[in-house]
Amino acid sequence: MTILEDRPSNPAAGDHDRPIGHGRMQRKEDPRFVRGKGHYVDDIVLPGMLHGAILRAPVAHARLVSIDTTEALAHPKVLAVITGTDLQALGLAWAPTLSMDVQAVLVTDKVRFQGQEVAFVVAEDRYAARDALELIQVEYDVLPPVVDARKAMDPSAPIIRDDLAGRTDNHIFDWEAGDKAETDAVFASADVVVKQEIVYPRVHPAPMETCGAVADFDPIDGRLTLYETTQAPHAHRTLFAMVSGIPEHKIRVVSPDIGGGFGNKVGIYPGYILAVVGSIVTGKPVKWVEDRSENLMSTSFARDYIMQGEIAATKDGKILALRTNVLADHGAFNATAQPTKYPAGFFHIFTGSYDLAAAHCTVTGVYTNKAPGGVAYACSFRVTEAVYLVERMVDILARKLDMDPAELRLKNFIKKEQFPYANKTGWEYDSGDYEPTMRLSMKMAGYDELRREQKEKRERGELMGIGISFFTETVGAGPRKDMDILGLGMADGAELRIHPTGKAVVRISVQSQGQGHETTFAQIVAEEIGIPPEDIDVVHGDTDQTPFGLGTYGSRSTPVSGAAVALVARKVREKARFIAAAMLETRPEDLEWEKGRWFVKGDPSVGKTIAEIAMGAHGTIALPEGIDGNLDAEVTYDPPNLTFPFGAYICVVDVDPGTGHVKVRRFIAVDDCGTRINPMIIEGQIHGGLTDGVGMALMEIIEFDDEGNCLGGSFMDYLLPTAMEVPDWETGFTVTPSPHHPIGAKGVGESATVGSPPAVVNAVVDALAPFGVVHMDMPCTPARVWEAMQGRTRPPV
């Protein structure tokens, strides 16, 4: 039985600098990865397996006139060609999205973005399936597309979602947070107000492994086994049951090794559903794996926020208030994955790390003829956009006030004694101590020395920039009273079983896409029950093998599942106390715990190790009332609040004045993610996130032309950073444990992706200060930087 655990008590006071459970150990999963023995969806081969391929729309907006599949069906290796009409007959032409909208699985009426799914071919091999796509004849009646989100609400704009009854425009939602009247009042009386439009363009998570599935429907017992690239196997299973009518207990979702997710693998894509339909129709397992262009053009993008920012302050640099109106481009279907109450995710953490008198934001979501999605790419539910906005606005204010941006930040931080801190948009920041983190980053950077160097260089006409970003995240969604996805509370489960010989297995509901769960979670258990992490197997990614939970995204694994694992281990430890007492013929309250062992108070030589107790539990001794004969436990953890990791980043760039080329010379990242479990894994997450941040700041963008053609459909056009674009990362840390998390951990997966883009852009803008540049939008490509130097900054969209 799964029980709902009580609120955890505050973590025991102690030395939180000490990493948990063997600290910097090598990752248990790495031997298989470094030897090429990882096992991904595309490695799965089932007897008789067929292969699917998707025909995609070549245009962004068009009425579907006709589809002729005759020639494709005549291909000797083709077994089935499925169209929207076929799905309509099964009631599967449309599927619910994670945001209460619907998305076409295959086009029935109208194409709404380039790359949309039009037909599905099932063939004996992948080559034949791909070849047969060219044999399908489709006639389109091309319509004018809505490409620019700014024009989506024009009365003359074509209506994209005419499938939705009563639709007369492209509006999706309006959402706000904070007190408008109060904020306006503060602005009205402020000494200084600065405004800036800030665009966070559309980017793509581009995981190394593209999305795919192998569906195996057994027509005899009605069981569906679905191997999928998913970050949330349990949520997917529930949704599949709801959509397909296959009862949930007959569905098994397996997420094997996953080659990167970054939010790209949270949603349910038409391809997954089509693999299932293909298997049902043919009675054989069907594999579908998209290619790189399909991944870039049709799966979940990130960002696409056009933000009008305003910041108010006193003359001497006390920041008073922030407000912003955001236009959010959600593409053709509202398929963003957000907790239900929050259509703009956690964007309302845009008040950042500062103690403000007021704040207000509005977000308007619109449809455009672009691929759907909207929350992806390590963004902590839109915290990325929020942090970018506030950290750019603070820099713009610093320029206006002619203040050093570090000094301005230090002056306005929420003070240590103010935590827990209720911000003006409804968050309660659980903990924080910002100034030491900021000061450490400045010390590591040699901040004053850098400013001196910059001054000298400016005199020589050289362009050097120093950019600062101080971010506060809100991660670990979330308390069930506030947060759900499609009605599923955002809790996670853990089951721990100690085998008779003292080895253990812990089963978790979150799924690793590279974050190192098999190591981190073993380390948490190791810390709590005192057996080595090598003796603890971590099982994840298979709904038949693991307890229910919502999965890995939004940096929630350690804050939520990590807590579940710590608590389940404590439960086992408590149970072990009773069994040890029985074995030692003493009372449980007479026993004392030291790592791995209960012993008799005052007589440390008399005690039982966890292994001995496990054997005892499964042995023949008489057990106390209410204690059953095992050393196992389960919990489901409902987090009482989110956790609020933070960090101070400093970026140093050199800009070539002749070409506009930006070189990131140094990057200093001081992170505070609370209690640190495995510092090596934390650093790995940070290195990856910083690289993401440099990529977004300097080169990544999914652009569209006026016809709505995607211009970022290959790695020649969608640039990802390499080792050559990034410096040696200089990382540091402070530790401010979360007061409500059982071990004080806060989550770190997305910190660096969230925190680094503003540091890089702030550095570039700082370098361009001699040209009077106050703001430039990402990506800071050589051409865009040069244009900014000519006084021609322009939004990327």
Added chain:
Amino acid sequence: MQIPAPFEYVRASSVDNALALLDRHGPESRVVAGGHSLLPMMKLRLARPDWLIDINDLFELDYLLVDTVPNNGRVLRIGAMTRHTTLLESDDIKRLFPIVIDAERVIADPIVRNRGTIGGSLCQADPAEDLSTVCHVLEGVAVVRGPAGERMLSMAEFHRGPYETAVAQNELLIEVRVPIRDDSGSAYEKVERRIGDWAVAAAGASVTLAADGTISHVAVGLTAVGLDRNVTEVEAVLVGQAPTEQLFVEAGRLTSLACDPLADQRGPVDYKRHLADELTRRVLRAACRRAAASISDITI
């Protein structure tokens, strides 16, 4: 996995065999060298040859040698199957043609350079391809062989425009010959959005200095800005002059007027014109410095 349209595949065993196979399989057959231009296009189904003739066994075309040939004098002979990496690592090239090293360092990445060939690069004639510009600037000669025998083409004759060369369907590029000039220096510089990306714009220059330190011979070429030839406009201005910053500025100005770039995701037209100017100045500066250094080398 991106899947090309169906094709047949055969490995050629010699140059003659490759030519015979091209003849036999006709217009829908293509040779594949490093495959780093052709295969991506096939995977996107932009290229759909019926037959792929693999010339990677033609080791006889993988060479680099300094030679004296009738009419051309002292030349560096580069076999068409010479890989980018071989060029990058060659001491002869480093000494004689630093422009090649400059360019190779910014062509793609080591993985591509290990397979991609000079022959494939020149025959692909991508407008953003770097070695074409380099060969133009060095006034290389292309040796092309077909059923009717061998012909020698200047780069101007060889390179007809974007994606277009004088090599007929049933011919092979065999060799590139680069004349060796004493007292010379050369350089190449490229602006790219990311390492391994194709050029936003690039420029190359080769300069020969006379005994009095004036420029006796010069060639300037551009990449990715709509010019498939050397910037002959600057030659008259530079030849006979002592290399000065003022001269480079004028050369840069003329170059930016001579080019004809298109706006695309890499940048607007005026930026690319600016780069033509900026990079021309930089490569002329570097080439003159290297030429001067090579003279002092000899006198030592």
